[in-house]
Amino acid sequence: MRRTQILLEESQYRELKREAIATGKALSEIVRECLASHLAESERDPLFDLVGSIRAEDDQAPADMAERHDDYLYGGRK
16 A cells, blocks of 8 residues: 545544544545545446436337437437
């Protein structure tokens, strides 16, 4: 591991300390967990956010939706 130093707002430090006491973990462990969670979230493919966002009844969906999904997502053929 690498050692680093960060500056926290007083309120952030209080919340971090409270979490450490409640969980029995070290402050550094909680910071690492928060950072890992944030980085994992930012690596998530934004296209997964589209899954389930487009809803249509079977009779309303275009017949060629599977073949031309890029056209429907990105606005036509290029």
